Amino acid sequence: MKHFYVFFLLLGTSVMFSQEDAWVYFNAKPNAQSELATPSELLSPRALTRRTNQNIALDFNDAQVEKTYVAQVKASSGITVLSQSKWLNALHIQGSEASVLALKNLSFVDKVVFANKELNSTSKKTKTNISAKVKNKLETKIDYAYGNSANQIQMLNGHVLHQQNYTGVGKVIAVLDAGFPGVNTAQPFQRLRDNNQILGGYDYVDRNTNFYTGGSHGTLVLSTMGGYEENALVGTAPDASYYLFRTEIDVTEEPLEESLWVEAAEKADSLGVDIITTSLGYFQQRDNADYNYSYSDMNGTTTFVSRGAEIAFSKGIIVVASAGNEGRQTEPHIGAPADAVSVIAVGSVMANKSRSAFSSIGPSFDNRIKPDVMAQGTAAVVSDIAGNITTANGTSFSCPIMAGMIACLWQAFPTKTNQEIRQMILQSSDNYATPNNEFGYGIPNFGATLGIDSFSDLENEALTVYPNPVKSEVSFLFSNKNNTASIVIYSVLGQKVIEKQITSQNALLSLESLKSGLYFYTFDADGLHQTGKIIKQ
Template sequence: MKHYYTFLLLVFSTVMFSQEDAWVYFKDKPNSQHFLDNPSEMLSARALERRTNQNISLDLADVPLEETYITQVKSATGITVMAQSKWMNALHIRGTQTDIKALKLLSFVDKVVFADKTLNTTGKKVSENKIAQTKDKLKTSIDYAYGNSANQIQMLNGQVLHQQNFTGSGKIIAVIDAGFPGVNTAQPFQNLITNNQILGGYNFVARNDNFYSGDDHGTMVLSTIGGYKENALVGTAPSASFYLFITEDDATENPVEESLWVEAAERADYFGVDIITTSLGYFGFDNANYSHTYSDMNGITNFISRGAEIAFSKGIIVVASAGNEGNTAEPHIGGPADGVSVITVGSVTAAKVKSTFSSIGPSFDNRIKPDVMAQGTAAVVSDTNGNITTVNGTSFSCPIMAGMIACLWQAFPTKTNKEIRKMILQSSDKYAAPNNNYGYGIPNFGGTLGVEDYQTTLSVFSVYPNPAQTTVSFKFSEENYNASVKIYSVLGQKVIEKHITNQDPILSVASLQSGLYFYAFDADGLHKTGKIIKQ
């Protein structure tokens, strides 16, 4: 009888005192009006500029969490705060069921949601099976052979953008990943270091500023965008600037990583980034009770996917890897790849054939996923020592695509994130008949400029001198007698607009301060964009 009682006590203790993960949501933000009246206290100038350029209003999601609420939760018995989100007005917490449920008694708490969904209902087990824990970022294969990165750019017709000097300059990309060791020392990243293109970063897992640490997955990811080693590796956006954020804890797979991702996305928004690229995917966790099911992949259930959608609503383009589960029993995309506005990238071989490992769609609510495809089989990357290698995974097709998106947005600086996303999908080779293996297919970034072959148009259009001191002349075909030229700042503000002709093709830039500007040239049948350097 004594042993039986001990067993019951053990079971009771396990159920009531084991640590659980949960989110506590607050009812309001009592000081919201103060922040909305003083936006510079909650967002950087560049973030506010992005909203202005895209006609995005500030709202309650932009307002910081109420500090007194955070303090009270932190001081509650048995509660550890793991992450926080102003967008969700929530904290990710850890504690026992009893201590977590006690938070419902706080007057400012709206609801508590356990990561274990069975604890949010009557306790009955859901019938749908959860898949085993997976680590998308680790499912890559490497063979140490020098490669040529030309194919992964030319497949997307990205060389057309590069040849016209659209290499990502003026655009900021946040890379959210597992670590970036070697980025500050390896040769292929030296251009980024020398030119101050690494703007900063943060290790959300360790809660410190040492982001040149962790797993090397992020290092390889970054190399596909910003890396450069002559005759070996050229990133898709070598002139872009970057923030590097670590949110993936390589030691475990836990829902807190989704919360850390959202926290990093909010930090990226604060700094005014244009694009978030993430080669992380979440479906299964170490604790099977926390794992997602396919029915969660609807764009509105997963914490990370809801965060990605809010990021898009703030004017940011979010690019995510589709996942590497195409050969498994559960081959569908995970979160945040299921996000409604997320540009989800699958993988193809160098011959444009779907990689067998690339996860498929549709989303559970039957939307086309992935959205687009890029090379992820034998993608060319740099390792932490600067060796050029080839790797496999949607982890690499994703950043390859993100870099090209930065170049495209540079070419069309006044476009909104919604317009850029639409341009990419419409340029893709399966846009007329998308499917759940390839999505809308492989984008044609050269086609987005109306240019299939840069060399054929070079003789009929030029801008000179460039750099310029006082004037710029536009050479264009006599068939396009009248033209309109607009000049934009790097922040997308229109600073000059003028109509020109073949007889009078000169534009004065004397009034501009020294620096980088972008032009948009429009005439009948001819549209050109590019950059002008004012000396």
């Protein structure tokens, strides 16, 4: 099949290369004002709540692309529309160079940008020859193993969050990848299926709702967060919920993939997701070298995908991306969207916390610290599409391992903004004081974000909350030296529902007024702060 594919490419070269990928940007959204006046038609209730909780107003890029503009571009001779983005007010199109340039004559077109940068300038540059077209962003070495996933969690002190019952409950993660075959059948995903934690998804490559297809890379990625098989694999966020979006064209490397990524991110935003995790990257090794980026493009603002990722963050979403697997290459720097300013770019370390040689390095071209943080990406424990527990190498896996822990952390601090959560992660990292181009800020300590550095700290807790689950009254038992304390109870949406002062002698709090369900609490006393969850029966 591979030889047939190459033969087909040779036959079709003259046809394919006559078609250019480009983005056409519009200069207006005539109906923006009226659309923004009815936000419920643009965003789900969960998305609107996320915006409200973080004081983020709807703006111009939340409005839809003008349909009449799209129709006129589609009707233009020689043009095919492949994707659209409301955030960037643009269409991804294909056509001959002349057909694409002709679109500039339309009054509503702001600019046209070719994926082949040489076509955006009158001066032609010498093409860079790539000796081997390797899809390094999906580089995965599989070795069957019988171990378990303890180290990749404990390295981040993530087991402390889990022991405190922060396992991702109430958080929603969107996974943007190459496909998810086996997630609907393999045993390690049974728990996700039984608990209805897979909320949906979409295949943007084939434009259908069957996202359990495509490359297996996304399956492995998801397993590091949501997989569950006792004594073999426990994901970092086993109780989070997930949307699965296929944006990657598994057999080729095309500019369209960036546009599909942004399209999926916009959908994720509208659905109200909290976190986007993406183990994809765009730099060199394109199938057509004309579409390769250079290091100077890794500045957070040049690539379509990085600009989309930055907008996603501006909407209150945390975006986590693989740093890349180019550490051994002549050009070892991070790719896009890891180069975006607010994206948490994750590099890879081995089980002993030393850097994986393949892990891409920083800084970004504009000299910002990248990668941001590190997690285990060498011999990461994953599930394949058949349910076999295996190990795999790549920042493709350090990224979702990190994303899952971020979901648990955000569950513990539900009123924090995405910017505050991001900063907490960086500040907890072991290289925060002296960040560098190989480790960034280092390996985060998620236990430390709760003021807990080890199991021994848990054993000597100064606060006990019981019973939990609770039917009517819950007790907050704490040391006599802390005479008074403030308790605040929040809903899963971050809304304050109870606030009360208690004393160590009268530590009862009535939850009679609350409906059954999951709630979060913050406890503050002199020298003692703790957060947690309470289940009201």
